[in-house]
Amino acid sequence: MNSSASSGPAPLSRRQEYRQATIEEIKGLARCQLAEHGPGALSLRAIARDMRMASSALYRYFASYDDLITALCVDAYNSVADALTQARDARPADDHAGRWWAICHAHRRWALDNPADFALIFGTPVPGYQAPARVTGPAAGRLAAALFDVYAAAAHARAARPDRTQVPEKLEVGELLTELLPEAGAHHPPRLAGIAATAWASVLGYLVAEIFGSLTRLIPDTDQLYDAHLRTVMLGMGFDPDLIQAAGRDEA
Amino acid sequence: MNSSASSGPAPLSRRQEYRQATIEEIKGLARCQLAEHGPGALSLRAIARDMRMASSALYRYFASYDDLITALCVDAYNSVADALTQARDARPADDHAGRWWAICHAHRRWALDNPADFALIFGTPVPGYQAPARVTGPAAGRLAAALFDVYAAAAHARAARPDRTQVPEKLEVGELLTELLPEAGAHHPPRLAGIAATAWASVLGYLVAEIFGSLTRLIPDTDQLYDAHLRTVMLGMGFDPDLIQAAGRDEA
DNA sequence: CCCAAATAGTGAGCGCTGCTCACAAAGAGA
DNA sequence: TCTCTTTGTGAGCAGCGCTCACTATTTGGG
Numbered sequence: 001m002n003s004s005a006s007s008g009p010a011p012l013s014r015r016q017e018y019r020q021a022t023i024e025e026i027k028g029l030a031r032c033q034l035a036e037h038g039p040g041a042l043s044l045r046a047i048a049r050d051m052r053m054a055s056s057a058l059y060r061y062f063a064s065y066d067d068l069i070t071a072l073c074v075d076a077y078n079s080v081a082d083a084l085t086q087a088r089d090a091r092p093a094d095d096h097a098g099r100w101w102a103i104c105h106a107h108r109r110w111a112l113d114n115p116a117d118f119a120l121i122f123g124t125p126v127p128g129y130q131a132p133a134r135v136t137g138p139a140a141g142r143l144a145a146a147l148f149d150v151y152a153a154a155a156h157a158r159a160a161r162p163d164r165t166q167v168p169e170k171l172e173v174g175e176l177l178t179e180l181l182p183e184a185g186a187h188h189p190p191r192l193a194g195i196a197a198t199a200w201a202s203v204l205g206y207l208v209a210e211i212f213g214s215l216t217r218l219i220p221d222t223d224q225l226y227d228a229h230l231r232t233v234m235l236g237m238g239f240d241p242d243l244i245q246a247a248g249r250d251e252a
Numbered sequence: 253m254n255s256s257a258s259s260g261p262a263p264l265s266r267r268q269e270y271r272q273a274t275i276e277e278i279k280g281l282a283r284c285q286l287a288e289h290g291p292g293a294l295s296l297r298a299i300a301r302d303m304r305m306a307s308s309a310l311y312r313y314f315a316s317y318d319d320l321i322t323a324l325c326v327d328a329y330n331s332v333a334d335a336l337t338q339a340r341d342a343r344p345a346d347d348h349a350g351r352w353w354a355i356c357h358a359h360r361r362w363a364l365d366n367p368a369d370f371a372l373i374f375g376t377p378v379p380g381y382q383a384p385a386r387v388t389g390p391a392a393g394r395l396a397a398a399l400f401d402v403y404a405a406a407a408h409a410r411a412a413r414p415d416r417t418q419v420p421e422k423l424e425v426g427e428l429l430t431e432l433l434p435e436a437g438a439h440h441p442p443r444l445a446g447i448a449a450t451a452w453a454s455v456l457g458y459l460v461a462e463i464f465g466s467l468t469r470l471i472p473d474t475d476q477l478y479d480a481h482l483r484t485v486m487l488g489m490g491f492d493p494d495l496i497q498a499a500g501r502d503e504a
Numbered sequence: 505c506c507c508a509a510a511t512a513g514t515g516a517g518c519g520c521t522g523c524t525c526a527c528a529a530a531g532a533g534a
Numbered sequence: 535t536c537t538c539t540t541t542g543t544g545a546g547c548a549g550c551g552c553t554c555a556c557t558a559t560t561t562g563g564g
Contacts, residue, residue: 013532014531014532015531015532015539015540015541018541019540019541022541038381038382040292043520043521043522044521044522044523045520045521045522046521053541053542053543054542054543054544055521055522055523056523056524056525056542056543056544056545057541057542057543059522059523059524060540060541060542064522064523065521065522065523122460123375123464130290165480165484166480166481166483166484166487167477167480167481167484168476168480171471171473171476171477172471172472172473173472174468174469174470174471174472175469176466176469176470177470177471190471193470193471194471194477194480197461197467197470197471197477198458198477198480198481198484200457200461201454201457201458201460201461201467201481202453202454202457202458202481202485203457204457204460204461205452205453205454205455205456205457205458205460206450206453206454206457208374208453208456208457208460209449209452209453209456212375214385214428215449215453216426217426217427217428218426218428218429218445218449219423219424219426219429219442219445219446219449220424220425220426221423221424224420224423225419225423225446225449225450228417228418228419228420228446228450229418229450229453229454231418232417232418232419232450232488233454233488235418235487235488236484236485236487236488265561266560266561267510267511267512267560267561270512271511271512274512295549295550295551296550296551296552297549297550297551298550305513305514306513306514306515307550307551307552308513308514308515308516308552308553308554309512309513309514311551311552311553312511312512312513316551316552317550317551317552
């Protein structure tokens, strides 16, 4: 472990290389199954059959069903976090409203393109499964940090005015906040976290309604509705109305 | 069927009475299992064991696993719809903001009190399960209608101003709207449905974050945060700010 | 009252699942 | 070459949803 990770490029031995490839193949087939047959419909034996292996061989790579799910969750968190940070960085650092807008659109794009992964991390977990926080935490933290940082920067630059929101100034600080964002939590009031969290919940709720629910059958033009929803949410976050309009116009 | 339902009080025969009781017992044990061991963790054989019956006997009452889930879903929809309409009717008909406020608080109360049912209908469905719309539809429609009616009444009384929202006036009408609310959809513009739907999505997202996610560990005082969230959402719906404040104050 | 029809419950069994374990190849390092 | 670690095998266990032939039990009409 230590010896392989110590020297930079980590020269994987031939065996480790094969092992890694096998792990990726398993995860790929698992994702395939979830996408095809719905959430929770994942059979280790079916994966083994696809790979023409004995089912017991899979346990050399994942100690259990739950371990596989956990790995898929971590991948999904990283995938969405990548998509969001990439969308954020495509906009100039001082275009705060544009960055939030871009992040939220990237989130929806990712969710529509990867409904199975979306279900995995934002829906009810699989049967008796509970994601182990110590493994999922860091990956989920990247996501939270990306959202929070953008809003904190916007507030700092006065592109958004937290004092014009409905979220009270004094708010108890949660353990997760001080844990995930130790430095940010220190010099940013928890109010910002409250605003970002509730706003993100609104966005998430829309996506849940669109992907799991029957929102599309209620209002077919979900693109237009999402833009409106996002403008509403951003107004609620205290973003400058003019900046919101500009963010919507400048969409690449 | 027809003969038993035709004459008012429907004098159930002794057998039908027992049968109904057994069905309720099965559903009760099923709910217990879901609440205890998490969503999707439902075993027909375990239920049969609890009832000291052969597992095959259960199939006299529910044709399949999915049928049981469907029945639980319908019950859950009716349960939440009851809670919401009851909360609504506890407020005077002309207190539109208060009614929306009450409905949303009842929704949260219900979700916190019945997390298993909440997961059943608002989370990712069980493994390969897809709720048959023709069975779930009516029950879900009651919920949708309750929300929509309150907002439509508020808009009609000008307690809320749809024209001050971000949702565009012209919006395509979905099949579900004309189907579930044939009369309402006719003389109410789809814009109202769009506003109500996105607002409800925001509320739902908050509840998902609080119940499935780790919102509580981020901001411990979720009561206060929910009130703020709700005020934000209602502002976004075009509710009169003064009425929103009043709704929050008058909480019974 | 009795007998046929409908209903409720049984137990064996099929094919599937996740998972374990003793064992056999195959590769890596001395 | 010999040894130790890693991969893969196949049988098997207990559990699952579900089916089917069969047996009690209850019901209602002749």
